[in-house]
Amino acid sequence: MSVDAAPSLRRSLGIVGVGIRREPRWFGLAVAGSALYGVMTVLTAWAIGKVTREQIQPAVEAGTVTAAQLWTIFGWVAGVVVVNVVGVVIRRVAAGYTMYNVAAGYRREVTRQYLRLPLSWHHRHPSGQLLSNANADVEATWNVFAPLPMALGVIIMLVAGIVQMVLVDPVMAIIGLTVFPALFLANMVFQRAMSPRVSRAQQLRAEVSEVAHESFEAALIVKSMGREDQEAARFEEVTRRLQAANVEVGRTRGTFDPVIESIPTLGTLAVLVVGAHQVANGALEPAAVVQVAYLISVLAFPVRALGWVLGELPRTVVGWDRVDAVLKARGELTFGDQELPRTGAARSSLANVDYSYDIVDEHGVESKFQAIHDVSIEVPAGSTVALVGPTGSGKSTLTNLTLRLVDPDRGDVTLDGTDLRDVVRGGVSSVAALVPQQTFMFDDTVRGNITLGADHTDDEVWAAIEVAQAAGFVSALPAGLDTRVGERGASLSGGQRQRIALARAIIRRPQLLVLDDATSAVDPAVEQAILAGLRRSSSGTTVLVVAYRMSTITLADEIVYVELGRVVDHGTHRELQERCEGYEHLVTAYAREAAERAAVIADEEAALAADVDSAEEGVDAR
Numbered sequence: 187m188s189v190d191a192a193p194s195l196r197r198s199l200g201i202v203g204v205g206i207r208r209e210p211r212w213f214g215l216a217v218a219g220s221a222l223y224g225v226m227t228v229l230t231a232w233a234i235g236k237v238t239r240e241q242i243q244p245a246v247e248a249g250t251v252t253a254a255q256l257w258t259i260f261g262w263v264a265g266v267v268v269v270n271v272v273g274v275v276i277r278r279v280a281a282g283y284t285m286y287n288v289a290a291g292y293r294r295e296v297t298r299q300y301l302r303l304p305l306s307w308h309h310r311h312p313s314g315q316l317l318s319n320a321n322a323d324v325e326a327t328w329n330v331f332a333p334l335p336m337a338l339g340v341i342i343m344l345v346a347g348i349v350q351m352v353l354v355d356p357v358m359a360i361i362g363l364t365v366f367p368a369l370f371l372a373n374m375v376f377q378r379a380m381s382p383r384v385s386r387a388q389q390l391r392a393e394v395s396e397v398a399h400e401s402f403e404a405a406l407i408v409k410s411m412g413r414e415d416q417e418a419a420r421f422e423e424v425t426r427r428l429q430a431a432n433v434e435v436g437r438t439r440g441t442f443d444p445v446i447e448s449i450p451t452l453g454t455l456a457v458l459v460v461g462a463h464q465v466a467n468g469a470l471e472p473a474a475v476v477q478v479a480y481l482i483s484v485l486a487f488p489v490r491a492l493g494w495v496l497g498e499l500p501r502t503v504v505g506w507d508r509v510d511a512v513l514k515a516r517g518e519l520t521f522g523d524q525e526l527p528r529t530g531a532a533r534s535s536l537a538n539v540d541y542s543y544d545i546v547d548e549h550g551v552e553s554k555f556q557a558i559h560d561v562s563i564e565v566p567a568g569s570t571v572a573l574v575g576p577t578g579s580g581k582s583t584l585t586n587l588t589l590r591l592v593d594p595d596r597g598d599v600t601l602d603g604t605d606l607r608d609v610v611r612g613g614v615s616s617v618a619a620l621v622p623q624q625t626f627m628f629d630d631t632v633r634g635n636i637t638l639g640a641d642h643t644d645d646e647v648w649a650a651i652e653v654a655q656a657a658g659f660v661s662a663l664p665a666g667l668d669t670r671v672g673e674r675g676a677s678l679s680g681g682q683r684q685r686i687a688l689a690r691a692i693i694r695r696p697q698l699l700v701l702d703d704a705t706s707a708v709d710p711a712v713e714q715a716i717l718a719g720l721r722r723s724s725s726g727t728t729v730l731v732v733a734y735r736m737s738t739i740t741l742a743d744e745i746v747y748v749e750l751g752r753v754v755d756h757g758t759h760r761e762l763q764e765r766c767e768g769y770e771h772l773v774t775a776y777a778r779e780a781a782e783r784a785a786v787i788a789d790e791e792a793a794l795a796a797d798v799d800s801a802e803e804g805v806d807a808r
């Protein structure tokens with residue numbers, strides 16, 4: 187939707203109708219409370235007229251007032267005010283329930299939808315936008331429920347008020363009948379003027395939250411690259427646009443407010459002028475003038491609730507469009523009804539698979555980038571297969587396809603012969619586990635991060651930790667398994683996080699374990715121990731590992747070498763070394779890098795030993 191287009195009233199009311207259908211009872215109660223308030227407000231004017239006529243006027247004429255008269259006045263006024271207050275309380279509480287219940291429901295739906303949508307959808311949507319959808323946009327959509335019940339009550343109040351004015355004095359009623367439509371008209375013009383401005387501000391508010399989120403996420407890069415000023419300037423630019431949009435909203439409101447507020451005051455003045463004239467002529471009693479003047483002044487404020495609703499509607503539409511785009515997002519994975527066998531290592535296979543990413547350029551033009559071309563890979567049950575290839579060759583994409591995090595455009599991906607598209611929801615993740623390149627830690631204990639809330643004994647947790655070569659550092663943590671790891675595992679090193687992530691996968695006893703560069707931050711000796719431990723402990727597991735190190739590669743039964751999204755060759759390390767030039771180049775580079783790293787470590791150890799020797803000599807000399 188264009189930010190400047192004023193959404194139609196009918197469309198906005200349609201969205202409000204969706205919300206009402208979600209919480210009809212609370213909404214009905216809120217409107218009932220509001221109607222009670224409306225009727226009682228009108229009755230307050232009637233009571234004031236009655237009291238003026240029957241108590242105040244006689245008292246003024248007699249020049250004295252009795253206690254009984256005072257109590258009568260108090261009784262009438264207090265009675266209607268108390269009922270009025272009850273109406274206000276009912277309306278406010280029920281409107282709150284309506285608004286928050288509907289918003290909470292949509293928040294849950296949006297986040298559930300995020301989890302349902304495939305990785306391919308998430309690739310195209312920045313997390314700042316997702317945060318804004320689940321939070322600010324949902325709120326913007328349903329904020330209209332705060333003034334809406336009052337606005338509906340106002341309509342009842344207006345009808346009752348005008349009837350009462352006609353009954354009191356038709357001439358006075360004409361003034362009332364001029365004031366309220368004038369107020370309504372002014373509000374309509376106000377809403378027209380506000381609509382595009384409020385829409386724009388809401389759109390920009392979401393943009394600010396997206397930019398802010400991205401800046402905070404990239405804090406480390408921004409600081410380490412000295413880009414604080416540029417990042418601050420980017421944020422300033424979008425906040426300035428929001429500021430300008432908000433000022434524009436304020437300016438419009440500032441222009442209309444005095445006009446709108448002056449209408450009932452002018453109406454009251456007109457009633458007093460005409461009324462005083464009528465009273466002087468003996469055509470009307472003072473009580474009638476008081477009653478109508480009071481009615482106009484007391485009704486003028488609630489009538490503005492209609493304006494608030496009209497003012498909220500543009501935000502409702504903008505918020506709804508953004509939320510609805512998530513809820514209607516296509517690409518949701520469909521599931522079949524096949525169960526996967528739960529015994530022993532799984533056989534994984536990709537047959538003639540193509541996969542393309544959707545790309546959106548800076549002008550919003552969409553295109554496809556084919557990352558995988560006609561790939562077939564067999565991973566026999568119980569084997570360890572290494573995926574090797576230069577950076578960007580499609581290894582991670584292949585692991586995503588193997589676990590059905592995305593579906594292929596063409597070809598089949600199977601586990602134990604079952605096409606993954608035919609497997610029940612949750613079926614693949616119950617037999618297969620992925621340890622991705624970037625490990626994610628929840629702000630929870632070590633135990634919580636490994637079990638992810640599943641029922642596992644401490645012995646099982648420790649067994650998984652042992653295989654992941656994490657027992658040493660976990661037992662050294664202050665509270666062992668109960669140590670909290672901080673947001674995103676901030677209190678752990680990269681290698682420690684990777685080992686916890688490995689233990690998280692191992693404890694599930696997966697029949698297929700996919701490691702996507704999952705040991706890059708642990709040193710090669712530990713990595714070797716982890717992989718050897720996996721092989722020892724898990725004869726029931728097939729391992730597909732994206733490998734960047736000689737130590738990992740040589741542990742594999744078979745190696746699949748990929749380049750530019752195509753399988754170039756597969757076989758044992760020795761076979762590929764002999765016949766595949768690209769593979770030979772790559773592993774030579776890996777081996778050289780490993781040798782250089784080993785030389786650096788040896789140098790450091792030698793320097794350390796020399797330091798220790800000279801320190802000892804120094805001690806001996808003394």
Ligand SMILES: Nc1ncnc2c1ncn2[C@@H]1O[C@H](COP(=O)(O)OP(=O)(O)OP(=O)(O)O)[C@@H](O)[C@H]1O
Binds near residue numbers: 544
């Ligand atoms: N979300 C995405 N949107 C568009 N293109 C993508 C996306 N993710 C990956 N690609 C592209 O697909 C190709 C394969 O990427 P992939 O991450 O699978 O490679 P990789 O071999 O795992 O790389 P690396 O070794 O660097 O992790 C690359 O050219 C990459 O630019």
